[in-house]
Each structure stands twice: as C-alpha cells, then as structure tokens.
Amino acid sequence: MYRAAGPPxxxxxxxxxxxxxxxxxxxxxxxxxxxxxxxxxxxxxxxxKTRKRDEKERFDPTQFQDCIIQxxxxxxxxxxxxxxxxxxxxxxxxxxxxxxxxFDILVAGxxxxxxxxxxxxxxxxDVCVFAAQEDLETMQAFAQVFNKLIRRxxxxxxxxxxxxxxxxxxxxxxxxxxxxxxxxxTGVLLANGTLNASILxxxxxxxxxxxxxxxxxxxxxxKSWINEKDINAVAASLRKVSMDNRLMELFPANxxxxxxxxxxxxxxxxxxxxxxVRNQQTIGARKELQKELQEQMSRGDPFKDIILYVKEEMxxxxxxxxxxxxxxxxxxMSTVEWNKKEELVAEQAIKxxxxxSPLLAAFTTQGQSELTLLLKIQEYxxxxxxxxxxxxKIVVLFYKAEVLSEEPIxxxxxxxxxxxxxxxxxxxxxxxxxWLKNAEEESESEAEEGD
Numbered sequence: 245m246y247r248a249a250g251p252p253x254x255x256x257x258x259x260x261x262x263x264x265x266x267x268x269x270x271x272x273x274x275x276x277x278x279x280x281x282x283x284x285x286x287x288x289x290x291x292x293k294t295r296k297r298d299e300k301e302r303f304d305p306t307q308f309q310d311c312i313i314q315x316x317x318x319x320x321x322x323x324x325x326x327x328x329x330x331x332x333x334x335x336x337x338x339x340x341x342x343x344x345x346x347f348d349i350l351v352a353g354x355x356x357x358x359x360x361x362x363x364x365x366x367x368x369x370d371v372c373v374f375a376a377q378e379d380l381e382t383m384q385a386f387a388q389v390f391n392k393l394i395r396r397x398x399x400x401x402x403x404x405x406x407x408x409x410x411x412x413x414x415x416x417x418x419x420x421x422x423x424x425x426x427x428x429x430t431g432v433l434l435a436n437g438t439l440n441a442s443i444l445x446x447x448x449x450x451x452x453x454x455x456x457x458x459x460x461x462x463x464x465x466x467k468s469w470i471n472e473k474d475i476n477a478v479a480a481s482l483r484k485v486s487m488d489n490r491l492m493e494l495f496p497a498n499x500x501x502x503x504x505x506x507x508x509x510x511x512x513x514x515x516x517x518x519x520x521v522r523n524q525q526t527i528g529a530r531k532e533l534q535k536e537l538q539e540q541m542s543r544g545d546p547f548k549d550i551i552l553y554v555k556e557e558m559x560x561x562x563x564x565x566x567x568x569x570x571x572x573x574x575x576x577m578s579t580v581e582w583n584k585k586e587e588l589v590a591e592q593a594i595k596x597x598x599x600x601s602p603l604l605a606a607f608t609t610q611g612q613s614e615l616t617l618l619l620k621i622q623e624y625x626x627x628x629x630x631x632x633x634x635x636x637k638i639v640v641l642f643y644k645a646e647v648l649s650e651e652p653i654x655x656x657x658x659x660x661x662x663x664x665x666x667x668x669x670x671x672x673x674x675x676x677x678x679w680l681k682n683a684e685e686e687s688e689s690e691a692e693e694g695d
Contacts, residue, residue: 305345316371323385327392334397343403360417374422383428412446415457427461431468442485459494463512475516529561537575551606566616569607573620576600590634601645614652626664636672650680
C-alpha cells in the first residue's frame with residue numbers, strides 16, 4: 245500500500261520494480277499539440293540534387309543553330325543528303341523546341357530578326373532556299389526536303405505553317421529574288437498539301453497590299469501552284485478555307501474590281517485565274533440578284549420597278565439574259581407554297597404564272613432565253629412530282645402570253661430537251677406541237693398566196 249506522500253520504503257531484500265511508463269520528453273520549447281514541422285538543419289553552401297523533371301531548360305537556340313548549320317555545310321548543295329541529315333538529326337536535336345530556328349535556317353540561311361533581316365552576329369549557311377537558284381525545278385526539290393522532314397516528324401506541321409505565315413508578313417524585308425523563290429516554294433507546298441491555303445491570309449496585310457507586294461507575290465505563287473495542279477484543284481483548296489471570294493483583296497480598295505484583277509493577272513500569264521475570279525464574282529452577283537428579286541416579289545413591288553432593277557444588274561455584272569430568265573423563273577416559283585394535291589396544283593400554278601407572265605416575258609427577248617426557260621420548266625416539273633402533269637399547261641399558257649414562241653418550242657421538242665421526264669413530257673406536248681406545225685404550215689402557205 246502506498247502512502248499519501250513520499251516514495252515507499254524499500255527493504256534490502258525487496259526486488260526492484262521498474263516503471264513501464266516512458267519518461268517525458270525533454271523540454272524543447274515546441275508544443276507537440278500543433279502540426280508545425282521542425283525545420284531540418286542545413287549546411288550553408290550545401291547543394292541538393294534536383295530531379296531531372298524539375299529542371300527547366302534555358303531556351304538557347306544558338307547552339308541548336310550551330311549544329312544545324314555545321315551539318316548543312318558538310319552536306320553541301322546535295323538536297324538528298326540534306327534531307328537525310330535532317331532526318332537523322334531529329335533523333336539528337338530538339339526539333340519541337342527549336343522549330344522556328346530550324347525553318348529560319350532552311351529558308352533564309354540563319355535566324356531571322358523581326359522584319360525579316362538576318363541577325364549579324366549569327367552563323368549562316370548558303371544551303372537554303374534564299375541562296376538557291378531562282379527556278380521552279382530547284383524550288384520543287386526544296387519542297388521535297390520539307391515534305392520528307394514533316395512526314396518524318398509530324399509534330400512540325402503546325403510550326404512550319406506558323407513559319408510560312410511569319411515569312412509572308414516579312415516579305416518587304418526580303419529581296420525581289422528571295423520573294424520569288426519563296427512564292428514558288430509556297431505554291432508547290434500548297435499543291436502537294438504540305439501547307440493549307442489559310443496561310444494566304446498573311447498576304448492581306450495592309451502594308452503589303454498597299455505597296456503591291458501581295459499581288460506580285462501572288463502571281464509567282466499561283467503560277468507554281470497551277471503548274472502542279474489545275475485551276476479546279478486550286479479553286480477547291482481556296483473554297484475550303486473561304487478564300488475563293490477574297491482574291492480581289494490582294495489589291496488596295498480603289499483597285500478591287502473584276503476589270504483590274506482580270507487585266508493584272510491576264511497580263512501576268514494567269515488567264516485561268518482571271519476567268520475563275522470573274523466567274524466567282526458573277527456567281528455572287530447572281531445569288532444577290534435572286535435574293536433581292538424574291539424580296540421584291542414578296543413585298544409586291546410593281547413589275548416595272550422589278551424589271552428596271554434586274555436590267556440594271558444585268559448591265560452592271562454582265563449577266564446574260566438566258567441566265568437571268570433562269571433566276572427569274574426560280575424566284576417566281578419560290579414565292580408561293582404549292583398545294584400537295586396533284587389535281588389542284590396545276591390550277592394553282594396556272595393562276596400564279598399567269599400573274600407573273602409580264603415579268604417573265606421581259607427576259608425572253610432571245611430564242612436562247614426561251615429555250616432556257618423551257619428547260620427550267622421541264623426540270624422543275626420533273627423534280628417536283630406534283631407538277632408532272634402540269635408541264636404542257638404551263639407551256640401553252642406561256643405561248644398564249646407571248647413568253648414563249650413557236651420556234652423554241654419546236655426545237656425543244658425535236659432535240660433540245662433533257663432526259664428528265666423526257667417520255668412523259670414529249671407525250672404531253674405531242675398534240676400541241678402538231679397544232680403548232682400545222683399552224684406554221686398554214687401561215688407559210690397564206691404568205692405564199694399573198695405573194
């Protein structure tokens with residue numbers, strides 16, 4: 245039994261009983277109730293090894309440039325050897341990090357400063373586009389170097405596209421010969437799909453356009469592009485990036501006309517491009533004409549005002565009458581919601597077209613325009629099945645309203661019709677055509693008797 249105070253007396257023979265409790269920690273002035281960690285002691289000047297992934301490599305393209313230029317110097321002007329050297333170097337050098345430097349060297353011979361000048365204190369090489377011969381064959385060979393490099397290292401695609409966009413903005417800093425070489429190279433690369441036509445946006449830079457640099461560059465570029473492909477392939481690439489209607493922007497605002505564009509590029513030997521732009525402009529004008537026509541009809545504008553507007557547009561945009569009658573027909577037929585019942589739609593169509601006959605008659609002053617209208621009616625009745633039985637009634641209506649005349653109708657019947665619904669429509673027209681022939685023969689005989 246323990247006493248109230250003081251240690252218990254121990255007899256000489258009593259065994260020593262040791263306490264199982266741990267002794268209290270020595271006083272350190274730090275409470276163990278908080279979660280603060282004690283700072284580990286460090287030795288001044290001691291360096292700790294950093295993990296490799298935590299190290300941030302300093303961006304220094306100089307050493308990379310020296311390696312590329314030295315390798316190119318050793319390969320010389322043998323472009324196959326250049327391609328092999330670049331292929332092998334990608335395994336040792338960081339192309340991803342130094343893509344801009346790599347492409348600067350291959351195009352200009354060294355790293356480019358802002359504006360397109362070569363840095364004076366840097367190494368240079370003559371194994372580059374700008375130092376090569378100024379001819380299409382040489383540029384085609386250089387294009388193969390870029391093709392092989394980008395096929396081998398796919399991640400360079402975006403960097404190369406950015407590089408070309410930059411080079412186009414730097415055009416004023418290059419000599420005329422350097423611009424010509426770059427234009428030919430770019431045309432070849434656009435043709436083989438290494439570059440996307442969206443890079444041409446850089447040519448619309450205000451300063452380049454104003455000084456005529458963009459238009460001159462475009463001449464060389466399109467010549468090499470069309471030489472590799474045809475104008476249809478070029479047009480398809482331009483349409484894909486919505487640039488087919490922007491080519492006139494290569495000129496300042498006061499020269500953005502079809503006439504100026506056509507004259508400039510035709511004289512430069514690019515007649516097919518001139519014709520393409522003229523056609524694009526005409527297509528745009530036709531779409532705008534049809535849109536405005538439909539709006540005027542829906543408002544119920546007087547026919548005389550509509551006719552005056554259409555004739556002005558024809559003159560301004562050089563749209564021939566046979567094309568206009570097709571636009572007028574489509575506009576007239578789109579202004580009404582047609583009945584779905586075949587037995588009622590013919591009556592509805594006759595009533596509607598009788599109302600618009602004066603408008604249609606204003607644009608069938610030529611035999612070709614009448615024939616075009618007949619073909620449009622045939623195609624419409626075939627494509628809209630409820631109109632299949634209405635074809636003959638529409639033609640007779642237009643004959644009586646002097647929209648169509650005998651000769652074009654007879655020509656259509658004989659050999660100018662299209663295949664769509666041919667047998668059905670020829671059968672419908674058989675009796676009317678016979679009547680027209682008889683009437684024509686009677687008129688001729690009466691004329692002979694009068695003589």
